[in-house]
Amino acid sequence: MLEIADKYGLTLREALVLQHVIRQYIATANPVGSRTVSKQLHLNLSPATIRNIMADLEDKGLLGHPHTSAGRVPTDKGYRCYVDTLMQGMRPKEEDVAFIETRLEDEQFTTIEDVIRKCTHILSAISHQLALVSVPLIGNGRLEHIELVPVSSSRVMVILSIMSGIIKSIVFEVDSEIPRHVLQELASALNERLGGLTLREIRETLPDRIRDTSIDAPSIVELIIKASDRLFSDELDEDRVYIDGVGEVTQHPEFSDPVRLRRIIELVENRNIIIHVLDSVGDSRDVTIRIGSEFEDSALQEYSMIAAPYAVGSAAGRISIIGPRRMDYDRLIPIVDYIATYLSNAH
Amino acid sequence: MLEIADKYGLTLREALVLQHVIRQYIATANPVGSRTVSKQLHLNLSPATIRNIMADLEDKGLLGHPHTSAGRVPTDKGYRCYVDTLMQGMRPKEEDVAFIETRLEDEQFTTIEDVIRKCTHILSAISHQLALVSVPLIGNGRLEHIELVPVSSSRVMVILSIMSGIIKSIVFEVDSEIPRHVLQELASALNERLGGLTLREIRETLPDRIRDTSIDAPSIVELIIKASDRLFSDELDEDRVYIDGVGEVTQHPEFSDPVRLRRIIELVENRNIIIHVLDSVGDSRDVTIRIGSEFEDSALQEYSMIAAPYAVGSAAGRISIIGPRRMDYDRLIPIVDYIATYLSNAH
DNA sequence: GGTAGCACTCGATGCACGGGAGTGCTAATT
DNA sequence: AATTAGCACTCCCGTGCATCGAGTGCTACC
Numbered sequence: 001m002l003e004i005a006d007k008y009g010l011t012l013r014e015a016l017v018l019q020h021v022i023r024q025y026i027a028t029a030n031p032v033g034s035r036t037v038s039k040q041l042h043l044n045l046s047p048a049t050i051r052n053i054m055a056d057l058e059d060k061g062l063l064g065h066p067h068t069s070a071g072r073v074p075t076d077k078g079y080r081c082y083v084d085t086l087m088q089g090m091r092p093k094e095e096d097v098a099f100i101e102t103r104l105e106d107e108q109f110t111t112i113e114d115v116i117r118k119c120t121h122i123l124s125a126i127s128h129q130l131a132l133v134s135v136p137l138i139g140n141g142r143l144e145h146i147e148l149v150p151v152s153s154s155r156v157m158v159i160l161s162i163m164s165g166i167i168k169s170i171v172f173e174v175d176s177e178i179p180r181h182v183l184q185e186l187a188s189a190l191n192e193r194l195g196g197l198t199l200r201e202i203r204e205t206l207p208d209r210i211r212d213t214s215i216d217a218p219s220i221v222e223l224i225i226k227a228s229d230r231l232f233s234d235e236l237d238e239d240r241v242y243i244d245g246v247g248e249v250t251q252h253p254e255f256s257d258p259v260r261l262r263r264i265i266e267l268v269e270n271r272n273i274i275i276h277v278l279d280s281v282g283d284s285r286d287v288t289i290r291i292g293s294e295f296e297d298s299a300l301q302e303y304s305m306i307a308a309p310y311a312v313g314s315a316a317g318r319i320s321i322i323g324p325r326r327m328d329y330d331r332l333i334p335i336v337d338y339i340a341t342y343l344s345n346a347h
Numbered sequence: 348m349l350e351i352a353d354k355y356g357l358t359l360r361e362a363l364v365l366q367h368v369i370r371q372y373i374a375t376a377n378p379v380g381s382r383t384v385s386k387q388l389h390l391n392l393s394p395a396t397i398r399n400i401m402a403d404l405e406d407k408g409l410l411g412h413p414h415t416s417a418g419r420v421p422t423d424k425g426y427r428c429y430v431d432t433l434m435q436g437m438r439p440k441e442e443d444v445a446f447i448e449t450r451l452e453d454e455q456f457t458t459i460e461d462v463i464r465k466c467t468h469i470l471s472a473i474s475h476q477l478a479l480v481s482v483p484l485i486g487n488g489r490l491e492h493i494e495l496v497p498v499s500s501s502r503v504m505v506i507l508s509i510m511s512g513i514i515k516s517i518v519f520e521v522d523s524e525i526p527r528h529v530l531q532e533l534a535s536a537l538n539e540r541l542g543g544l545t546l547r548e549i550r551e552t553l554p555d556r557i558r559d560t561s562i563d564a565p566s567i568v569e570l571i572i573k574a575s576d577r578l579f580s581d582e583l584d585e586d587r588v589y590i591d592g593v594g595e596v597t598q599h600p601e602f603s604d605p606v607r608l609r610r611i612i613e614l615v616e617n618r619n620i621i622i623h624v625l626d627s628v629g630d631s632r633d634v635t636i637r638i639g640s641e642f643e644d645s646a647l648q649e650y651s652m653i654a655a656p657y658a659v660g661s662a663a664g665r666i667s668i669i670g671p672r673r674m675d676y677d678r679l680i681p682i683v684d685y686i687a688t689y690l691s692n693a694h
Numbered sequence: 695g696g697t698a699g700c701a702c703t704c705g706a707t708g709c710a711c712g713g714g715a716g717t718g719c720t721a722a723t724t
Numbered sequence: 725a726a727t728t729a730g731c732a733c734t735c736c737c738g739t740g741c742a743t744c745g746a747g748t749g750c751t752a753c754c
């Protein structure tokens with residue numbers, strides 16, 4: 001630990017104290033005083049010595065205190081240091097794995113959306129944080145099969161099967177009834193010409209690929225071309241992201257302040273900020289952690305996020321939890337990772 | 348007004364005072380004192396007289412005060428009396444109609460779910476209350492057309508067109524790949540035998556109607572029969588109800604108390620209570636109003652609800668708003684009614 | 695019946711006070 | 725030179741207390 005921690009220029013003792021203060025604060029939500037640390041950390045150091053160490057840590061920007069004569073509280077930088085170097089255990093706890101498994105066991109999923117919804121719920125329940133899972137963007141998914149089905153005199157349902165089992169269905173309006181055999185003819189033409197392409201490719205080149213068909217109903221072809229941005233869009237579901245756990249996360253003491261409570265409700269109702277921050281997570285295969293001031297958006301300065309990408313075939317989504325910065329990183333990071341892996345393998 | 352109000356045994360003057368207290372309390376959220384009423388109600392009565400009247404109203408259970416020496420506050424019975432007899436104007440305000448119209452105008456809806464979702468949102472925005480709209484139960488809807496589409500080697504999508512334009516699609520799992528022509532054969536058999544029946548009829552009599560088909564893949568027939576409860580269920584969408592406006596409703600001063608705020612969040616996350624109360628609204632064509640203690644469920648004792656049924660063809664759903672009992676009934680009842688009517692005509 | 699007056703109640707507000715937890719500094723100790 | 729003990733100081737927070745204002749209920753009077 002020493003070697004790593006000294007990236008931040010910390011002595012072993014400083015690192016131990018910082019670690020303990022952060023753990024303590026995460027557990028109790030109260031500023032941590034020198035006396036407590038001195039007693040609980042068995043280094044036989046008096047409170048006074050601890051105070052000196054804590055003062056040093058404060059100089060380095062890792063701890064702060066809300067006011068003179070309160071205990072110490074980690075700063076964003078302190079949490080960052082903790083997450084980068086002082087944390088331990090990158091494996092989910094057995095009991096947590098068991099919890100997840102039992103919740104998933106006797107479920108029958110038929111669509112990927114069901115799985116995602118369930119995972120969002122489990123994630124919020126186990127973490128007591130806000131759980132966010134973005135629906136996978138399917139622009140990179142390859143079209144396996146397309147089907148056109150008349151559902152009423154003026155509407156046609158388009159069903160896209162995408163490789164690795166995702167199904168997207170869209171209803172779209174047509175001017176007049178299209179005979180079934182025309183739809184079938186069109187569908188097989190589309191299958192022939194578009195099968196195996198990614199949706200993005202289809203979107204970009206659709207006109208070139210189908211204008212010259214010999215279908216005797218050019219109007220429907222035009223309609224499809226016109227609607228192609230919607231039909232072959234990246235979005236599987238108009239709800240771009242599933243959210244769960246408002247009730248869970250608001251149990252934390254930081255939300256006994258009604259202003260904060262109000263704020264997080266608005267955050268959730270708005271969705272835009274959340275969708276944006278989920279998108280902003282890079283494509284790295286790893287778990288991404290963002291703490292307070294590390295967010296671009298000022299509305300999120302009081303929160304932390306743990307996010308991980310998952311992939312269903314070549315469609316990629318993100319899963320994350322958001323909650324107070326005082327978050328049990330040790331336990332939650334492996335959990336997010338675990339569920340992301342589950343999602344990637346579930347089909 | 349007198350004639351009606353005296354169902355409650357009220358004199359004209361009492362009725363006027365009650366009406367004014369309730370309006371005032373709805374507008375300001377503060378207990379209403381005798382002085383205010385005396386000044387604002389131009390009956391040339393002194394505060395002392397008003398006090399006597401209010402004391403009488405209190406004896407009749409229509410008003411109360413939170414503590415000695417606070418102003419008066421309506422009781423549930425007071426609100427009930429107001430709603431039954433003292434309210435006026437059953438027509439939505441022009442500005443509200445305009446608001447709704449502009450929100451709906453340039454929308455392109457292709458499915459009934461879209462319309463419902465949009466209406467839920469508009470309703471919460473215009474009322475500043477929690478808006479709840481239940482997805483229509485389609486058990487009484489008549490099957491117009493059924494379509495079976497293979498979407499992967501082991502899954503089949505069933506698409507039900509229900510008269511009046513509702514479409515329900517369900518994906519279900521099959522053991523092994525079913526050849527397309529078998530599905531088509533089965534679909535036309537189903538269309539022939541089930542077309543025109545209500546989903547409820549189909550659910551109840553499906554085995555009798557299709558067991559004797561000559562389809563050469565009896566396994567799929569069995570599967571359909573086994574899945575029939577799900578395929579032909581009353582539910583259009585697994586989310587039985589759309590909810591919007593948590594942010595809106597929590598702006599009301601009653602939610603500055605964090606306990607109440609917490610409670611309503613839990614109410615929304617739970618959904619069960621809400622679904623149940625929406626179901627409990629009778630089938631009356633009219634707007635139903637429920638106030639505080641009139642709810643069976645104790646979790647709703649602090650709220651009021653305005654609910655109205657709507658119908659899409661023969662599928663019926665309910666639309667409602669829930670918020671503090673201190674609700675602007677005059678304005679909101681016509682609005683709920685208006686949107687219910689819109690929903691019933693929107694297809 | 696309506697009104698004026700008055701004592702009373704109760705919540706909200708502001709303030710002083712004291713205890714408790716914790717800090718920072720200095721001087722003494724090892 | 726590092727550690728520790730001691731001490732003055734700071735700040736939060738709960739409590740008690742006096743005050744104020746809105747509003748009531750009652751009684752006596754018009």
